[in-house]
Amino acid sequence: MNFGGGGCGGGSCGGGGGDFSDFFETIFGGGGAQFGGGGFGGGGSRFQQRPQKGADSETLLTLTLEEAYKGGSKSISVQERATGPGGHPMVQSKNLDVNIPAGIKEGQKIRLANQGSPGPSDGPKGDLYLKIRLAPHAVYKVKENNLIVDLALAPWEAALGAKVKVPTLDGMIEMNIPAGMGSGKKMRVKGRGLGAGAKKGDQFVRVMVQVPASDSDEVKKLWEELSEKMDFTPRSF
Numbered sequence: 001m002n003f004g005g006g007g008c009g010g011g012s013c014g015g016g017g018g019d020f021s022d023f024f025e026t027i028f029g030g031g032g033a034q035f036g037g038g039g040f041g042g043g044g045s046r047f048q049q050r051p052q053k054g055a056d057s058e059t060l061l062t063l064t065l066e067e068a069y070k071g072g073s074k075s076i077s078v079q080e081r082a083t084g085p086g087g088h089p090m091v092q093s094k095n096l097d098v099n100i101p102a103g104i105k106e107g108q109k110i111r112l113a114n115q116g117s118p119g120p121s122d123g124p125k126g127d128l129y130l131k132i133r134l135a136p137h138a139v140y141k142v143k144e145n146n147l148i149v150d151l152a153l154a155p156w157e158a159a160l161g162a163k164v165k166v167p168t169l170d171g172m173i174e175m176n177i178p179a180g181m182g183s184g185k186k187m188r189v190k191g192r193g194l195g196a197g198a199k200k201g202d203q204f205v206r207v208m209v210q211v212p213a214s215d216s217d218e219v220k221k222l223w224e225e226l227s228e229k230m231d232f233t234p235r236s237f
Contacts, residue, residue: 051123057116058109061130063100065137065147069169069194071102078128081117098130103196105145106134139167145201146193148186150208158182158209166205168192175205183209 059078067074077093098110109129116126134142141148151166161179165172168189175187186204193201214220 049121051121052119053124054117054119054126056126056129058129058131060133061098061110062133062135063104064135065140065142066169067100068104068132068134069102071100071104074098074100076130078115080115101196103194103200104132105194106132106142108132140169142194145195145199147201147203149203149205151205152208152210153177153181155209155211158207168203177207181207181209183207 061076063074075095075097077095079091080094081089081091096112096115098112100110104110109131112128112130114125115128118125139149147169149167151164153162153164157164157177158181159179161181162177163174164177166175166189170192173189175189177187185207187207189203189205191200192203195201212219214223
């Protein structure tokens with residue numbers, strides 16, 4: 001087969017009608033195609049992968065109810081992958097200052113840009129997501145955006161009504177307990193729950209009537225007198 005009119009004789013191509021370099025220049029454009037930096041031979045530069053963003057990471061962040069309610073800055077320690085001596089992978093700790101939005105709830109996430117896994121080929125880091133977990137509280141129970149606190153009342157406070165102090169995450173407040181409050185009944189303190197803006201929850205105060213022990217004859221006699229004078233039964237069956 002001849003290219004450009006010149007024949008190949010004696011195991012080599014003659015120079016009169018063009019050679020393979022002319023052929024590649026005609027097909028691929030000026031300079032010919034480069035493979036590995038020097039024709040088909042070795043020793044050229046290797047193909048370079050384009051930098052890519054690293055994977056996102058997620059970890060749990062446990063907050064007290066007070067921290068979640070009030071928000072603010074919190075210093076945390078997280079683990080990250082790094083390259084150690086000799087290029088060996090390793091895990092190291094780093095400290096971060098995190099801004100906690102006021103009213104954040106269980107299960108919500110905080111995004112920390114460029115704090116995730118390193119990207120391939122020196123690409124940018126991914127993001128780190130902190131998933132919020134609320135630590136159990138000794139006083140409050142959490143139900144969605146609302147807080148529930150149990151309020152113990154003496155029988156006479158529940159029967160006659162009273163003014164009592166009630167805890168909130170903003171501090172103690174005074175509440176007027178109406179007469180005739182029974183165990184399990186709830187009163188609402190508006191806007192003292194979790195969340196923010198129009199989605200901010202409330203605090204519910206659940207009454208729990210506590211009956212004192214009849215540990216003396218005098219106290220027992222008072223209860224007996226009350227039972228004789230009161231026309232009341234708590235049961236409907």
